[in-house]
Amino acid sequence: MDKRTDSGVSPVIGTFLLLALSVVMITLVTISVMGIMGSYTPVYERSVGFTIDVNSSNDSALITPVSGTDLPFLQSYDVYTDNGHWYSPSPGGVTVDKFNSTVTFINIVGHFPEYVNALVFSGKVAVEGGVIVVVPAGGGYYVVGTDGYNTTTEFADSFNEWYNTYYNTGLNPGDPGYDVVTVSNKDLEFSNENPIIVGDQPIELSPDNIHDLSTGNIKILIKEGGNIVRAPGYYDALLQIGNASDHGVTQVTIEKKAGAPFTLNGSNIDGVTSPLIMVTSKGSLVVQKDATLIVENNLNVNGDGFGGGIYVANNGELVVSGTLRANSNSAKYGGGIYKASGGSVTTQGTGNIIYSGNTAVIAGPNIYNAL
Structure with missing residues (x-):
C-alpha cells in the first residue's frame, strides 16, 4: 500500500x-x-x-x-x-x-x-x-560471496555464470563467447563488453579469497578490456588487492591488450564510503607500460572519505609504468588517490597519472599524501 x-x-x-x-x-x-x-x-x-x-x-x-x-x-x-x-x-x-x-x-x-x-x-x-x-531482468547484481573460491578457475566461472544469466545471452558453458573472464596460469583476462555490476562486497584478489593462490608473494595479471561498475545501493569498494591476513604480497598487474582499457566506474552514486580500489598493506597494483587503467565517477565523501579513485594503505604500493586516469572522482581527502603514511605511489619510465575533474571536500583534489 x-x-x-x-x-x-x-x-x-x-x-x-x-x-x-x-x-x-x-x-x-x-x-x-x-x-x-x-x-x-x-x-x-x-x-x-x-x-x-x-x-x-x-x-x-x-x-x-x-x-x-x-x-x-x-x-x-x-x-x-x-x-x-x-x-x-x-x-x-x-x-x-x-x-x-x-x-x-x-x-x-x-x-x-x-x-x-x-x-x-x-x-x-x-x-x-x-x-x-x-x-x-535476468537476475541480481554480481555477488562476491563470503566463502571464497577453491581455485582461480572457480573464481572466473562465478563471473561467467553471472554475466550470461544477467545479460540473458542464451549461451552455455563451452559455447564460443560464453567466457568473459578466462584463466591462464592464474592470470585473469577480462573481455566483458557489458559491465560486471558489483552489488555486495569488493572483488578481492588475494589467497584469502582464492585458495589455490600461493601463500607467499603472488602475481595476478589482468589484461585490459573489462569494466566493473557499482550497483545502486552498494557503497563499498569494487576491487580489493591483498588481505591483511595474507602471508605474502599480492601483486596485481594491468597488462596491455588491444581494445578498451580496464575501467572501474562508481556510477556517481551518493552514500559511498569507499574508493573504487583498495590496495591493502599486503597489496601491490602495477599498471604496465602501454596499459591503461581508468577509475572514474566515484563519490567517496561519507565516512572517512579517504580516496575517490584509489586508496593505498601503509605498506601498499601503486606503480604506474603505463597510464592511470582518475576522472571525476570526489573524496574528503584525495579525490583521485589517497596515499596513507608508509604507502607508495610512483611512476616509472614513461608512466603517467592523468587527473581530470577530481575534487576534495577537505584536501588533495587529485592526490593526498598522508604524513
Missing part, C-alpha cells in the same frame, strides 16, 4: 538511478509488453543512464536520461510499464503517471541516429511510498 502524508507536508520524492545496460535481444518481462513494443525491436547495444524521481502524493514519476556513453546520441525514447506507454520526443525528462505499487517492471527503449533502436533498460521494480527497488 502506498504511504502518503497529506497535511501541510511537501510530497516525498524518492530519487533512484537506473544503471541502464542495453542488451542485445534481452527477454522482455511480459508478453503484453512485447506486443506493445513490436515496432521497436532492440537489436543494438547502447548505454544510457536514467534517474527516476517518484512523487508518491500523485502517483507520478519523472524519468530523465542523465548519463552513459550513448547519452549524447539519444534522440528520443519510450517508457513502458504495467500501466501504459509514454513517449519522450527529446532527450529531456518525461512524466509517467500511475507510477505506484501496481508497477512491477520498467522497459525503456532509446532511439538513436540511423534508425537504431535499443532496449536501454529492462528491469523488475517495486514501488512503495516513493521508494523504488529495481531487480534487473
